[in-house]
């Protein structure tokens with residue numbers, strides 16, 4: 001009787017368990033086969049195929065049709081056909097791809113992210129990318145591109161492209177209109193190349209007008225041209241660190257004043273910054289000037305309206321004379337430069353001292369000179385008013401005296417007249 005009752009309770013529980021298990025396995029084993037070819041791996045959630053470091057020479061045609069496919073660190077040398085129409089992410093990092101046939105991606109209408117970093121692509125042609133109507137991110141880091149020629153992205157083949165990464169591509173030249181056709185581009189990475197000028201890349205009017213972030217750090221830029229950033233009215237972040245820029249004139253950032261929040265000019269050769277260079281950047285919140293050759297900085301060059309920006313000034317050969325006292329006084333600047341790396345290089349008597357040290361500040365004597373100027377002014381005005389009052393009093397007094405002298409003069413005349421008259 002005990003047995004029967006237990007089995008009677010067990011049966012529905014078992015049925016329940018089997019049903020649950022089958023339900024779980026049904027939702028799980030939808031996409032991935034039990035064995036994967038080429039030692040690739042397959043994942044269900046999210047559905048993705050990964051063939052990393054499995055010595056592939058071509059993209060296999062018998063992989064599961066996953067929206068994400070990683071075929072990295074292999075030996076693929078050319079892209080001639082891709083049989084996976086439903087791809088959303090395709091990662092082909094670190095292969096030996098030299099040849100990308102025209103129209104090879106033309107059926108990948110859903111592809112949003114294409115990563116081709118670390119390959120041997122030397123030449124970009126517009127028809128390479130035809131059909132990539134959904135592509136938003138194209139990463140080409142570490143390909144030997146050398147020269148970005150005019151029109152390589154033309155034809156509006158990638159109308160949605162918003163991120164283009166071209167770091168470490170040995171780029172030394174960018175022809176005018178190289179980015180023509182990328183009307184939605186927001187994020188452009190040109191860092192770690194050999195670019196000497198951005199004029200032809202970003203200087204065009206209207207071109208790249210949607211750009212929000214530009215990284216041109218680690219290049220060989222010496223001069224910023226007058227119109228280099230002329231059309232970049234939406235730019236938010238500009239990184240120009242690790243270049244060879246010497247001077248910033250008052251007009252170079254014309255055109256991108258309105259929305260710039262971060263400007264990085266660190267690790268350059270800056271000796272001169274125009275007092276108006278950053279003045280009209282109303283939302284600037286971070287300005288990096290560290291590791292340059294600046295000896296002084298005009299207080300008016302920083303935009304002080306609204307929230308005060310964070311300004312990095314350490315590691316420059318500052319001349320700590322009274323012209324720089326404002327730097328010491330600005331809390332928003334000293335707060336970011338408190339590690340003893342903001343040192344005075346001149347004058348001789350304060351050489352090597354911390355600019356932001358409050359005790360024994362090198363600027364203490366500037367208080368005296370400032371108050372001396374105030375004292376001189378006050379004394380001058382006191383003297384002036386004394387002189388004016390004195391003059392008025394003198395005139396009144398003299399007038400009075402003259403009058404009274406004239407009045408008494410008649411008496412005197414009367415007194416004195418007889419003897420004179422007598423004479």
Ligand SMILES: *[C@@H]1O[C@H](CO)[C@@H](O)[C@H](O)[C@H]1NC(C)=O
Nearest residue numbers: 036037038039040054055056
């Ligand atoms: C898969 O990997 C194992 C060892 O990691 C290797 O012995 C085998 O040859 C590989 N198979 C293929 C098809 O590459």
Ligand SMILES: *[C@@H]1O[C@H](CO)[C@@H](O)[C@H](O)[C@H]1NC(C)=O
Nearest residue numbers: 041048050051052053070091
């Ligand atoms: C692919 O597999 C490799 C290891 O074989 C791993 O390091 C890598 O993160 C994987 N990539 C993805 C996108 O899952």
Ligand SMILES: *[C@@H]1O[C@H](CO)[C@@H](O)[C@H](O)[C@H]1NC(C)=O
Nearest residue numbers: 232233234235236258259260
């Ligand atoms: C500044 O950025 C905001 C938000 O990103 C945008 O709405 C605005 O149009 C931009 N201003 C200019 C002048 O581009």
Ligand SMILES: *[C@@H]1O[C@H](CO)[C@@H](O)[C@H](O)[C@H]1NC(C)=O
Nearest residue numbers: 217241242264266267286288
């Ligand atoms: C500026 O650039 C330098 C060097 O590339 C980097 O270390 C630093 O974090 C950047 N600063 C800001 C505020 O972006």
Ligand SMILES: *[C@@H]1O[C@H](CO)[C@@H](O)[C@H](O)[C@H]1NC(C)=O
Nearest residue numbers: 314334335336337338339340
């Ligand atoms: C100062 O140094 C400390 C420790 O090295 C570091 O965590 C901090 O970020 C530095 N501060 C600045 C403003 O560089």
